Amino acid sequence: MKRNNRFKLFIILTALTILCGCWDVKEINLRTPPVLIGIAKGNHDEFKVTLYVPITQRGKTETRIVTEQGNSISNILQQMQTNSDDALDYTQVQFIVIHNNLAENEEEMGKLVRLLMEFEQLPSKALVAFTDEDIEKMMSNIEKVIGVHATSIQDFFYKGGWAPEVSSTRIWELYQSLYSYTKDINIPIVVSGQDTVLRFEGSAILKKEKMVGRINPKENLLVNLFHHRNATGEIESLGSAGMIVKNSSLHIKSSMEKDGPLVSCSLKLKIKVMERKKGVTDKQIQEELEKQIEKQFNKILEQAQKNKSDIFGLGQHFRNQIPYQELKNWREDYYPKLKVNFQVHVSHL
Structure with missing residues (x-):
């Protein structure tokens, strides 16, 4: 009797050992993680998806650029997994580049943003950028420059203190x-x-979901300052001098006045002059730089208010001053009336 019980116990334990296995799991060395994904509008209302994939074979790592077209981006991504020799692992994607022929389509752009967020395999921390360039050509050029080390692409968007005009999203x-x-x-x-x-x-x-304009790198630097970035390392050039920003700080104060919302901004810059024309004084450089930046800011703000796009996020400073039910009307009712007193104060090291 005991012998039979031991035999039954052996059979049960053996079965449990088999059942505990993960039948649908791929070994790590069989997973293929695409580093970059490019998305564009193709022909005949189709979408075109391009992957930049490092492939390891026989101890050697190479890159492969794969493109497919279809009526649905999610279906294309799924089909690419089905047709891949190894298991495509989208959880390691670091960068998604979207062609402007898709980004400028308001309806399609809205659908794409929601898909990127809801597609469970894609990491929500992946970087996003737009391009006017053919995506396959872009990836071919990337391959020539960095090859399999495409993970360094994140370094482009995080340059610390020497390229503050670059932003990341x-x-x-x-x-x-x-x-x-x-x-x-x-x-x-x-x-x-x-x-x-x-x-x-x-x-x-x-x-x-709508693209309403573009700004150049210098203008983008100003926008970055309003999103808690620093201008340290920025090279500024005037007709009379060249300088580098050594430190910056931005102070914002908001209030609701009778004629509408008011924001007072004070941008302080500490600069070091690297070169100047003969006879140009520190005071002249200071005044010229202050006027140049203030003019640049007012130009961006004027265009933004025409587009009713709060690119500086100034409405964030009124969330405690406007009733919550009226916040949804910020762009239409409040933002066009917004007055901004923007002043730049430059000092020399």
């Missing part, structure tokens, strides 16, 4: 902007470089 931030009443978003515009991985061309201003 993640999937979750893009998705969040669709539902914000008081803040719009700037999306980096990039093209491939000749000897560098990418070249920063400025940013697209996205109001909800």
Whole structure:
């Protein structure tokens, strides 16, 4: 009797060992993680998806650029997984570049942003950018410059203190902007470089799902300052001098007045002059730089108010001053009446 019980116990334990196995799991070395995904409008209302995939075979790593077209982006991504020799693992994607032929389509752009956020395999922290360049050509150029080390592409968007005009946007931030009443978003515009991985061309201003304008890198720097970035490392050039920003700080004060909302902004810059024309004084450089930046800010703000796109996120400062039920009307009722007193104060090291 005991012998039979032991035999039954052995059979049960053996069965449990088999059942505990993960039947649908691929070994890590069989997973293929695409680093970049490019998305564009193809022919005949189809979508075109391009993957930049490092492939390891026989101890050697190479890159493969794969493109497919179809009527649905999610279906294309799924089909690519089905047709791949190894298991495509989208959870490691670091960068998604969207062609402007899709980004400029308001309806399609809204659908795409929601898909990127809801597609469970894609990490919401992946970076997003727009491009005017053919995506396959862009990836071919990236391959020539960095090859399998495409993970270094994130370094392009995080340059610390030496390229503060470059901005970065993640999937979750893009998705969040669709539902914000008081803040719009700037999306980096990039093209491939000749000897560098990418070249920063400025940013697209996205109001909800709609692209309403573009700003150049210098203008993008000002926008970055309002989103808690620093201008340290920025090179400024005047007709009479060249200088580098060593430190910056921005102070914002908001209030509701009888004739509408008012924002007072004070931008303080500490600069070091690197070169100047003969006879040009520190005071002249200071005054000229202050006027140049103030003029630049007012130009961006004027265009933004015409587009009713709050690219500086100034509405964020009135969330406690405007009743919640009226915040949804910020762009239409309050923002066009907004007055901004923007002053720049330059000092020398």
